[in-house]
Amino acid sequence: MSVIALHPKQPQEANGPSATMRTPSPASPSAPLAFSLRGIAKRFGEKTVLDGIDLDVPQGQFVAVIGKSGCGKSTLLRILAGLDSPTSGSLTVAGGSASERRSRIMFQEPRLLPWARIARNVEIGLTGIAKGEVARDLSLQILKEVGLADRAEEWPSVLSGGQKQRVALARALVAHPFILALDEPLGALDALTRIEMQQLLERIWQQQSFTAVLVTHDVTEAVALADRVVVIDKGRIALDLPIPLARPRGHGSAETARFEGQILDRLFGRG
Ligand SMILES: Nc1ncnc2c1ncn2[C@@H]1O[C@H](COP(=O)(O)OP(=O)(O)OP(=O)(O)O)[C@@H](O)[C@H]1O
Ligand SMILES: [Mg+2]
Structure with a gap:
């Protein structure tokens, strides 16, 4: 297994144009490591x-x-x-x-941009990865998976709290983290x-x-x-x-x- 040390402050790397599906990996304890933390300490x-x-x-x-x-x-x-x-x-x-x-992170609040339509909010998860029609297609695909394909052109303000979190989940997952x-x-x-x-x-x-x-x-x-x-x-x-x-x-x-x-x-x- 190749292990790459990431400096935590490094900016996210730009990735290739296609956010291709990864092959499923088993969740068994013997699978290769996704990440490893060693002696992590944090003081404020x-x-x-x-x-x-x-x-x-x-x-x-x-x-x-x-x-x-x-x-x-x-x-x-x-x-x-x-x-x-x-x-x-x-x-x-x-x-x-x-x-x-x-890697992607999702929070308790959906943190959607109120001035961008739902599909555009999801496309933000593809920044530096895909744009234009490719980004739109990926965004619509993941919106379908979270059950919001028919809301793509609406504004965040018309969604319920649960629906907004679905959009946030779609944005987090659109680039297949x-x-x-x-x-x-x-x-x-x-x-x-x-x-x-x-x-x-x-x-x-x-x-x-x-x-x-x-x-x-x-x-x-x-x-x-x-x-x-x-x-x-x-x-x-x-x-x-x-x-x-x-x-x-x-x-x-x-x-x-x-x-x-x-x-x-x-x-x-x-x-
Ligand atoms: N930027 C910061 N500066 C100073 N103290 C901080 C900072 N961020 C977090 N802390 C402190 O670190 C401790 C842990 O905070 P953290 O937010 O990780 O807790 P948590 O387990 O997520 O709590 P909660 O369940 O309430 O969300 C707290 O005492 C918090 O005040
Ligand atoms: Mg917390």
Whole structure:
């Protein structure tokens, strides 16, 4: 495997004109690594937020990151997405071509441009990668996958919160990222929309086989979606729990409840 060290502050590399589909990669622990974090520490002034994070994530794995508010989840995700640098430690991202190393991040708020129509908002995810008709076609294709093909020419302001998050997901995925970092993307949605979005995210992840890192406060969501749940506490990984359950996973089964219990015990220092 070729491993390329990325300086976190490096600008995103420009990629070739075609955002071709990657072949699906297995989410098994023996798959080649997508990225590796070694001794990642982050301090803001006197405050140590991350204090030595080591994490190897195989290609195609779906990882959920959980921890109490302020424990450093967003900070870790920003470092992974290249939006911030660690104070010390290293991040390596595997892969041969530039397109395979592309990472995208999605936030709790959709962050759409109000003056651009839906399709144009999605095309922004292709900046430096594709433009013109190619970009439009890719944008319409991914909008179809998120169920919004018929809204392409509308303005963001006429969409519901859940629909706006679908557009944000389409924008994040239109360039077929190697790594998708998700910072509580479903946190602001109502419970039913949230479950629909979880199912959509799972389906597209299975189709595109990117590596997903999902920060969430919701233990049920983590167990429903992730191959592996990582709990952060006091700047370190306090629990790294594989979730070897078949998909799709029903809500409220005895098996999911057992994993949820293990995570909650660790979060609240029980057991
Ligand atoms: N740019 C910054 N400057 C100073 N302190 C920061 C900065 N960014 C984050 N912090 C601090 O680092 C700590 C971790 O913040 P972070 O946003 O990573 O937490 P989080 O786990 O994502 O929390 P939440 O669940 O509430 O989103 C917090 O104490 C926060 O105040
Ligand atoms: Mg956060």
